[in-house]
Amino acid sequence: MQIYLPIAEVSVNAFLLLGLGGIVGILSGMFGVGGGFLMTPLLFFIGIPPAVAVATEANQIVASSFSGVLAHFKRKTVDLRMGTVLLVGGLVGAALGVMVFNYLKAQGQVDLLVKLCYVVFLGVIGGLMFLESLNAIRNVKKGKAPKRKKHNWIHGLPLKMRFRVSGLYISVIPPLIVGVLVGVLAAIMGVGGGFIMVPAMIYLLGMPTKVVVGTSLFQIIFVTAFTTMLHATTNFTVDIVLAVLLLVGGVIGAQIGTRIGVKMKAEQLRILLAMMVLIVCGKLALELLLQPSELYSIAAEGH
């Protein structure tokens, strides 16, 4: 069944979008990530204009994060204070990101920037995660206990604040910076940024793993909602029909994925996620490195 998208002005198969939403939803439920980093490139691939794909994906992430954060509120695994600090940084970052996005769109370099961001971040995160989980699997086999976290330079910074739920007493500067970076990426890449924020919170801020996912989801809702509003009011690129199709598939898939995830071991899950991240990264890198079959591209003039 073909559906004409009013903003993207293309006609696509509705079941294809529901299916894509579902598959990405299953993966995001399994791994606890938003799935934006998979969905946005897939949308490019089926011919949705990049600007529409990025803006609409931000809207879809609001839905999946909201669904997820409700479960975490019930289990009391959301650090609201930390979330708010990350959020302040995130809103600043999102505003910067949309400005950069609009500037580069006028220069015709937005595709390049989006792809470069993907290749760099997916490559680094995927690689680190792959090595880390490989070590974890090896250690489990040898019967070693995982190492405890230590104090590092981050604990020496000023403006300290107490975060009860996380059991931390640290400076607000590192969470603010993490928030800004994730906000910029959310606006440029059309992702929630969970795949960057989660490792940053665990390894950089030293937060306990059980509050990390809930807190990152809490922050992501607001940053992506803000990004959606910015894209909707400045670029008019949020396609509500596309968003609905994706999020219906996505929220159902996420619930199924969560059940599959429960049955698997943490290290196995992480190594699978790392491999998936690296495959997406590799595909995008090849697009930049190999000669494209069409060297020319057309764009409507920016007004």
Add this chain to the structure above:
Amino acid sequence: MHRILLAAVLCLAALPAASEEVVLGLSSDTVSINTNFDGSEILVFGAIKRDAPFPAEPPMHVIVTVSGPSEPVTVRRKEKKFGIWVNTDAVEIDSAPSFYAVSTSTLLGFALSDTEDVRHRVSIPRAIRSVGAPANIVNSETFTQALIRIKSRSNLYQLNEGTVSVDEQTLFRTSIALPAALTEGDYKTRIFLTRGGDVVSQYETSIYVRKVGMERWLFTLSREQSFLYGLLSLAIAIFAGWGASAVFSLLRR
């Protein structure tokens, strides 16, 4: 300029062929884009009204063009820089139709002389208006060719030679396929009658392509009430997120 034009008109009037006139019909003069729009086909048909018996020579040909709203576009070329493919040179084309189809009863070059093509902007390259590329770009025409190539691939530019059927030198018909990725606007439809490469009669009308129903409402809302539209998108997202978690926690019980 005016004097030349006037002379041309007088010349045309003096020809006996000028008494030929197009009477046109369209299968529909509006195309509605609704939610399940998947392209459309328009039947253009008509007859030629004459005051006198038609001359046998030169033979008559019919050209039908349909053009969507024009807009300025930027064509960019990728080049390998620092090992990766990057957009470098760009040429701005002042006005290119979003959709353009030319259907003819014979080969276009055969039905229409080059001077008439220049005057009426019939062929695809002539329908695109490009004032000039920046001086630092060589081969700027390759950018126009690229535009035509890319648009033709998705059926947005069509050259359909020999698809207009003409019966008894009087009745003609053709059908034009409109692709699914269609933009809104008035699609100018022109019919030319030619003899020996010269346009002897011309008729112009419009096909209205409009989003209707929900598509219309959402599109207008997103442009005129963008803040409200953004809030609506967010409300739907929040509701769907809450709904999914509520439904599945009910199922789990």
